[in-house]
Amino acid sequence: MSSGHEYPHESTGVETRKLGMWVFLSTEVLFFGTLITTFLLFKGRNFPGIKLTDVYDIPFTSISSFILLMSSLTMVLAHNALENEDQEKTRVWLLATAMLGAIFLAGQIYEFTEFYHKGFELSTNIFSSTFYVLTGFHGLHVFIGVVFLIALWAIGQRQQGLSLDRGMNLEFIALYWHFVDIVWIVLFTVVYLI
Amino acid sequence: MTKIIEPDKRTNIFRRPSSEYGFWSWVTTVDHKKIGIMYGYAAFFFLLVGGLEALILRIQLAQPDSSFLSAAEYNAMFTMHGTTMVFLAIMPISAAFFNYLLPLQIGARDVAFPRLNALSFWLWVAGGLFLYSTFIFGTAGAPEGGYLAEEVGWLGNAPSGGWFGYQPNAGFKYSPGTAMDYWAIGLQILGISSLVSAFNFIVTILNMRTKGMRLMRMPVFTWMTFAVAFLLAFSLPIIAIALFYVTFDRQFGTSFFLTEGGGDPILWQHLFWLFGHPEVYILILPAFGIVSEILPTFSRKPLFGYAAIVFAGFGIAFVGFGVWAHHMFASAISPVAQAGFGLSTMVIAVPTGVKIFNWLGTIWGGKLNLKTPMLFALGFIGMFVIGGLSGVTHSIVPADTQQTDTYYIVAHFHYVLFGGALFGIFGGLYYWFPKVWGKMYNETLGQIHFWLMTIGMNLTFGPMHWLGLQGQVRRTWVYAEETNLGFWNLIVTIGAFILGLSIIVFMANWIYSKRKGEKAPFDPWDARTIEWTIPSPTPVWNFSKAPDIKSLDDFWHAKYDEDEEGRAVRKDTADALLLELEEEGLNPKEVIELPNPSYFPIILAFGLPFLGYAVIYRSISLALAGIVLLLVGSFGWAIEPLEEEFSMKEEEE
Numbered sequence: 001m002s003s004g005h006e007y008p009h010e011s012t013g014v015e016t017r018k019l020g021m022w023v024f025l026s027t028e029v030l031f032f033g034t035l036i037t038t039f040l041l042f043k044g045r046n047f048p049g050i051k052l053t054d055v056y057d058i059p060f061t062s063i064s065s066f067i068l069l070m071s072s073l074t075m076v077l078a079h080n081a082l083e084n085e086d087q088e089k090t091r092v093w094l095l096a097t098a099m100l101g102a103i104f105l106a107g108q109i110y111e112f113t114e115f116y117h118k119g120f121e122l123s124t125n126i127f128s129s130t131f132y133v134l135t136g137f138h139g140l141h142v143f144i145g146v147v148f149l150i151a152l153w154a155i156g157q158r159q160q161g162l163s164l165d166r167g168m169n170l171e172f173i174a175l176y177w178h179f180v181d182i183v184w185i186v187l188f189t190v191v192y193l194i
Numbered sequence: 195m196t197k198i199i200e201p202d203k204r205t206n207i208f209r210r211p212s213s214e215y216g217f218w219s220w221v222t223t224v225d226h227k228k229i230g231i232m233y234g235y236a237a238f239f240f241l242l243v244g245g246l247e248a249l250i251l252r253i254q255l256a257q258p259d260s261s262f263l264s265a266a267e268y269n270a271m272f273t274m275h276g277t278t279m280v281f282l283a284i285m286p287i288s289a290a291f292f293n294y295l296l297p298l299q300i301g302a303r304d305v306a307f308p309r310l311n312a313l314s315f316w317l318w319v320a321g322g323l324f325l326y327s328t329f330i331f332g333t334a335g336a337p338e339g340g341y342l343a344e345e346v347g348w349l350g351n352a353p354s355g356g357w358f359g360y361q362p363n364a365g366f367k368y369s370p371g372t373a374m375d376y377w378a379i380g381l382q383i384l385g386i387s388s389l390v391s392a393f394n395f396i397v398t399i400l401n402m403r404t405k406g407m408r409l410m411r412m413p414v415f416t417w418m419t420f421a422v423a424f425l426l427a428f429s430l431p432i433i434a435i436a437l438f439y440v441t442f443d444r445q446f447g448t449s450f451f452l453t454e455g456g457g458d459p460i461l462w463q464h465l466f467w468l469f470g471h472p473e474v475y476i477l478i479l480p481a482f483g484i485v486s487e488i489l490p491t492f493s494r495k496p497l498f499g500y501a502a503i504v505f506a507g508f509g510i511a512f513v514g515f516g517v518w519a520h521h522m523f524a525s526a527i528s529p530v531a532q533a534g535f536g537l538s539t540m541v542i543a544v545p546t547g548v549k550i551f552n553w554l555g556t557i558w559g560g561k562l563n564l565k566t567p568m569l570f571a572l573g574f575i576g577m578f579v580i581g582g583l584s585g586v587t588h589s590i591v592p593a594d595t596q597q598t599d600t601y602y603i604v605a606h607f608h609y610v611l612f613g614g615a616l617f618g619i620f621g622g623l624y625y626w627f628p629k630v631w632g633k634m635y636n637e638t639l640g641q642i643h644f645w646l647m648t649i650g651m652n653l654t655f656g657p658m659h660w661l662g663l664q665g666q667v668r669r670t671w672v673y674a675e676e677t678n679l680g681f682w683n684l685i686v687t688i689g690a691f692i693l694g695l696s697i698i699v700f701m702a703n704w705i706y707s708k709r710k711g712e713k714a715p716f717d718p719w720d721a722r723t724i725e726w727t728i729p730s731p732t733p734v735w736n737f738s739k740a741p742d743i744k745s746l747d748d749f750w751h752a753k754y755d756e757d758e759e760g761r762a763v764r765k766d767t768a769d770a771l772l773l774e775l776e777e778e779g780l781n782p783k784e785v786i787e788l789p790n791p792s793y794f795p796i797i798l799a800f801g802l803p804f805l806g807y808a809v810i811y812r813s814i815s816l817a818l819a820g821i822v823l824l825l826v827g828s829f830g831w832a833i834e835p836l837e838e839e840f841s842m843k844e845e846e847e
Contacts (some may be wrong), residue, residue, distance in 0.1 A: 011402065011403040011407075012400050012401055014400075014401070016306050016307075016397055016401050018810075019397050019400060019401055020306065020307065020393055020394075022398045023392075023393045023396050023397060023427060024393055026427065026428075026430070027389060027392075027393075027427045027428065027430070027431050030428055030431035030432060031431040031434065031435060032357060033431075034435040034436070034465065035435055036434050038435075038439075038450070038461065040455075041458070042456065042458075045456060047456035049456075060424075090563045110616075117598050121447070122446060122447070122448060123446060123448050123455070125377065125449075125455055126449060126450070126455055126457050127449075129442065129448035129449065129450060129455075129457075130450075130793035133438065133442065133448075135440070137491075140306035142662050151832070175662065
């Protein structure tokens with residue numbers, strides 16, 4: 001990453017890793033876009049067999065969605081605490097964010113098991129396949145995010161603490177986390193509500 | 195001046211590798227030049243493999259009613275030929291150029307994320323080896339009503355659904371062996387590799403430019419790299435998801451592309467070509483960039499219409515996302531869609547034509563210096579125009595439905611990808627040979643290579659137009675004597691062997707010149723871009739001090755003035771400037787910090803094939819092995835010390 005002294009590090013003025021994360025997220029839009037397109041394509045089809053609308057529980061998923069959205073708030077609070085150089089608060093809010101993400105994941109695992117017992121399995125039909133692959137792909141992203149957050153929290157335990165300028169950057173993880181939350185808003189609307 | 199940094203004691207087990215020569219220096223390197231060279235050699239190896247597969251196909255087709263290959267073997271060979279040439283030959287050779295040249299052209303020390311760059315390369319190697327391991331571990335299987343197991347043979351134990359993997363043919367029912375899983379998962383790994391490099395190149399171009407290197411002062415090759423990186427970033431996610439679906443269909447009993455479970459095989463075609471057509475531009479735009487560097491240098495004129503070429507490149511990249519269904523005119527798509535995609539296909543010829551005319555404008559009235567790179571660049575224009583024009587004929591839907599799946603199509607895309615992409619690539623290999631190796635290539639052998647290749651290429655792919663219009667079906671394994679297709683097929687096969695010969699000449703030239711070639715000056719072509727302001731071969735640290743760019747073609751303007759009639763006149767100071775640059779380039783005045791080598795990219799990359807095998811063979815232990823490699827790789831990556839910096843001048847002082 002380092003180069004000669006007179007080298008300008010950032011021609012655009014945006015931190016290099018942050019810019020990398022933005023580019024990465026723009027491709028993530030296409031990953032989810034393709035999955036959502038497939039879901040919508042098959043949603044309108046008239047194919048016999050059990051459908052998502054036969055098994056889902058909207059109040060339950062609404063609560064877990066709310067929990068995931070709240071994790072964006074705690075993420076902002078963590079970022080804010082770090083800007084104020086309050087290491088302790090930063091760690092607390094990071095851990096809170098990771099916990100909320102983990103609760104969401106637990107809810108998703110519970111939901112999947114429930115659906116499975118009701119006969120809505122991965123290979124039951126096209127509706128179940130698209131549902132599991134789409135929401136599962138999002139769940140995988142939440143899982144990776146939780147791992148990142150816990151790793152960040154662990155790094156924050158060290159003596160130097162966290163910083164906005166070096167190492168695995170909090171801002172950079174926060175971008176990812178907010179993106180994953182925004183995607184869930186879209187998924188919840190597309191998959192459960194309409 | 196001396197800067198010796200004590201290694202961080204607490205992280206000693208994570209000391210970074212430090213060898214500068216030998217095997218480990220290559221395995222652990224994060225230097226963009228070394229990575230570029232490795233990309234080049236490995237991709238050239240796969241180019242030879244893919245070429246060998248093509249020759250095997252041509253031996254089978256040289257005569258009517260041939261029994262050289264069984265149908266199963268033939269299917270495997272054409273599938274592997276296409277897949278290899280696209281994903282393992284042309285894309286990575288372009289990546290070799292990007293890696294080597296991009297930082298040099300924008301005056302940077304390295305790419306934005308050197309370790310990610312190494313990761314891209316090793317992921318690509320892992321994906322290629324995984325795909326080719328199908329010959330050892332994979333099975334083709336014998337579908338019901340298809341060919342028999344004993345006809346498959348060793349060569350047939352490879353994917354056989356075509357490089358486009360159409361469904362449901364590539365599904366479990368009709369391709370029951372594991373070979374097609376190797377294909378789907380192998381491409382998945384290769385795709386991740388290209389995605390990672392796309393992020394890296396986009397960020398590098400946006401953020402690592404040297405002083406004064408504004409966007410509109412960047413060389414055209416850099417611009418085309420930028421366009422390709424965007425194409426990769428936005429098209430690969432689509433194929434990645436589609437390949438997920440294929441793997442789920444084959445392994446976990448879903449039916450995304452199978453009508454029995456409510457799925458849709460046409461969806462695969464849409465997703466594949468939504469990636470597949472941008473992919474065509476991913477293959478050709480690097481060659482556009484290379485040619486745009488060669489033509490002005492050897493015409494001794496500035497590039498005609500720099501801005502137009504740049505914007506046309508992005509025009510192609512943009513419209514390239516809106517033409518995919520012209521691959522599907524024979525599939526069930528509505529007449530409105532056919533008309534729409536026919537129109538957009540005509541539209542995409544416009545920016546392409548803009549480029550062609552700009553290149554012609556560049557050589558118009560120039561003082562042409564017909565060295566090998568220039569010959570390849572001119573050959574590129576000629577061949578590409580033929581391929582481009584036959585391409586436009588596909589936008590006429592009724593004509594296309596006649597041509598679809600005939601040799602006419604095969605002729606078309608080989609003129610574009612061989613006559614276009616590969617000619618550009620060979621031109622580039624000769625052009626930058628002196629910069630990479632510090633030696634001159636042998637001009638006579640280079641010219642022989644060019645003429646053999648041009649003759650061979652036209653003999654191979656020219657007659658395919660006629661064969662196609664006469665009705666020879668693409669992917670046909672055998673044809674009957676009575677069809678009268680024998681004569682031209684024999685010519686095609688002879689042409690293919692001439693191409694093989696030309697590649698041998700190229701290799702001989704490369705090996706000979708690299709050892710015994712004349713020593714190259716650092717600016718042998720009197721060139722225009724800043725990679726020629728540094729010594730040949732490029733020193734590890736690239737630029738001794740960050741170049742300060744004042745205009746487009748900065749190096750040219752440092753050497754030349756214009757007289758009243760706009761002709762270039764060499765400045766009196768030019769020779770002194772060159773001497774000064776050489777002296778400066780070889781002797782950096784200050785400590786230069788370079789990114790450290792690292793073990794972790796290769797460890798991380800080789801985790802993925804294990805996961806792939808685990809999916810195919812349902813093996814928990816293989817999955818665990820893969821996960822362990824991924825964890826070791828990513829954790830080691832995250833905590834290996836960045837502080838311990840490696841200084842070029844440390845030892846001297």
